[in-house]
Amino acid sequence: MALIDHIKRCNAFDPSRYLPFTIAGHPIGAVTRDFAAKLAAFPEVFVTEGAAVRLRDELATPEARTAAVEDVLEHMREAGSAPKKKGELYRVVEHWGDGPLMLIDRAAVPVFGIRAFGVHLNGFVRRNGAIRLWIAQRAADRVIEPGKLDNMVAGGQPAGLDLRENLIKESAEEAGIASDMAQKAVPVGVLGYCMDSEWGLKPDTLFVYDLEVPADFTPRNTDGEVSAFRLMEASDILDLLRNGQSFKFNVPLVLIDFFIRHGLLSPDTEPQYLDLVRGVRAGL
Amino acid sequence: MALIDHIKRCNAFDPSRYLPFTIAGHPIGAVTRDFAAKLAAFPEVFVTEGAAVRLRDELATPEARTAAVEDVLEHMREAGSAPKKKGELYRVVEHWGDGPLMLIDRAAVPVFGIRAFGVHLNGFVRRNGAIRLWIAQRAADRVIEPGKLDNMVAGGQPAGLDLRENLIKESAEEAGIASDMAQKAVPVGVLGYCMDSEWGLKPDTLFVYDLEVPADFTPRNTDGEVSAFRLMEASDILDLLRNGQSFKFNVPLVLIDFFIRHGLLSPDTEPQYLDLVRGVRAGL
Structure with a gap:
């Protein structure tokens, strides 16, 4: 794949x-x-x-x-x-x-077929120049993509909150992240896609955030949506992405964008680099 | 503006x-x-x-x-x-x-009206959490936009070099950056635009790189294309962008993308955030 x-x-x-x-x-x-x-x-x-x-x-x-x-x-x-x-x-x-x-x-x-908006948070750690990401595994009772891998934090955007407020709420629920740590998340862009789904058309806009977490931090789920967290090497995540559908369907877009922004894909060696840059925002 | x-x-x-x-x-x-x-x-x-x-x-x-x-x-x-x-x-x-x-x-x-490709390098320094960028001033004898402000390094993509080789060549010529420092530049994406120009249509694709330079580094032009370099606060650059055309026409795209990727523009407070994310790649 x-x-x-x-x-x-x-x-x-x-x-x-x-x-x-x-x-x-x-x-x-x-x-x-x-x-x-x-x-x-x-x-x-x-x-x-x-x-x-x-x-x-x-x-x-x-x-x-x-x-x-x-x-x-x-x-x-x-x-x-x-x-x-x-x-x-x-x-x-x-x-x-x-x-x-x-x-x-x-x-x-x-x-x-209404456009939905959401927030996705890449939680990562740097060690000796290499990047590792905190990857969630979705609980087995999720309606959508049970058991699949996911970003550290992600959630839809409800009425009545701004994006940062929603990110702080979701960070606490999904990964036990304190408000002062979630405040340090950096907004780094927006992705979009549009697909057929069970009930109809799904045009989606994802506001993306990066958060470099301390080496001694471990996410801890509080709302039952996540069954486990793993700290994975960026290169291992890339291998998984190239070899199947381990991740919830829209999470690869967030990860590919992360790899592009952090120089983990090179325009000199990735033949579809330009298509990837365009593609993660195709549905905006 | x-x-x-x-x-x-x-x-x-x-x-x-x-x-x-x-x-x-x-x-x-x-x-x-x-x-x-x-x-x-x-x-x-x-x-x-x-x-x-x-x-x-x-x-x-x-x-x-x-x-x-x-x-x-x-x-x-x-x-x-x-x-x-x-x-x-x-x-x-x-x-x-x-x-x-x-x-x-x-x-x-x-x-x-042939599509041209080029490399642009954001040279930046972090101090107390704030980001400053090295901004070049184009020499007064440049045919295009003499005296305007520019990225630390930028150049068209000639036949016979790959992107990294070109970036290293341009970094040496325009800013006196040694090869081993230029090797540390991180590819962070691609931008594109298309405009009428003096001789015809100009569709352009810009491969963008970020390079965090040491605090004691000062760029030094070697090919006469730059008259001066200034280390500018990100907020001052944003003010300049909002108040006129101090920069060479395509450099604002590279800077706006930099501000988005580094969280210096917020989707909660910048009303045109989504249009900016889309816009810097409109011509890809």
Whole structure:
């Protein structure tokens, strides 16, 4: 498996499956043709017209939209045609930084093909010039990719927190990192991808942070999402990436970007260097 | 001036000015309509057909193409319709890493809208957690942007060297950096842009390197291209970038990318953070 194959996997989708979904004229997502047909049962909330789906313009405020869509989702969950509620609200925006057009339960985000945002933290140690990274193993009871390897810390971006606040919260939950240590994490860029998923289209934006941790620090999970942590040589991680799918599907993008930024891949010897640089941000 | 304006300046071009230019079926450049008309005087080398220009397929080897195009350029230089020869050969490729379709004098690269490659080196020092960068001032006799501020080291990528070899050569010439110090430069990614220029289209790919230099190191120019070096606080450089065009036109891209990678811009406070991350690679 070439490094570029991880990027291809995160950017595989079939546009013909989807109809655009808009709110108040903003293109903010996409729904499968099947799901659009189901939304036709709720004409007081959704309008399908000209091969596109929109929220009814009469729903003119974020609060009204949030309530109306949640009401529809609740009906659909009972019929098994929408995913089980996660109880965490995401902001629905056309562009990061915009005020939200509405809020929506995290599980329903791919159902409407809404762009999700998240934070990923590379935890690393330097020794004799070599870099080692703290790699998490996802708990066996995770719905998504149980048992796969993961970044030291990663999490979706809920409504009501800024990125740094979310990073501090996730760092405490996932790796037992104290707030003053998490404050030292350095924002180092943004990655993006877009793929077909079980419930629909998944366009994702990952805000990436690096944190060099002390040699005597060991991450310790507190929320049950991680079963173990291992401190791995960068070269061993690269070997794993080149030889299969040990990592959760989107984590290779974060690691490839880390390897590029830290000079662990060379443009003189990595034939697909330029494709990798472009590829980790293909879905931004 | 917003940071994003530097990126817009490097990505301003009018596609309607140009016709595509191909060699052996490879799209490798673009020529202005005016220049295409002048090439019509050399039908044994160039063919204009269907709003596109191509090198004659009978010129089947890199050597034959290089000689034929240089012969045409020599005639055009005498007539003042091609730029003065620089005496440095660039490789002409569709994709970085391909074998060259031909070589061409550096000055003629924008005339044919051929993608150029180069290396840029951020030289920096850390003190009490703050980062300072070594900034060059271009000599007053430079043809391009005399007197403007520049990276510690930067240079085009000539035929016959790999990137690291070129970086070592340029580091010695521009900043008096010994080979063993230049070897420590870390490749950290690639940037790209595409703009209208005096002679035609300029698509450019910049391989970026970071080098943390010792506190007692001072760069010293040896080839006359730099008139002075200054060690500047990152925050002062950011202020300069936000307040005008003190830097050579493409250097802000390298600096903005440096600020992003080193956490000197925050996604929580820089409203155009995502546009900047995308923008510095817009032309890749």
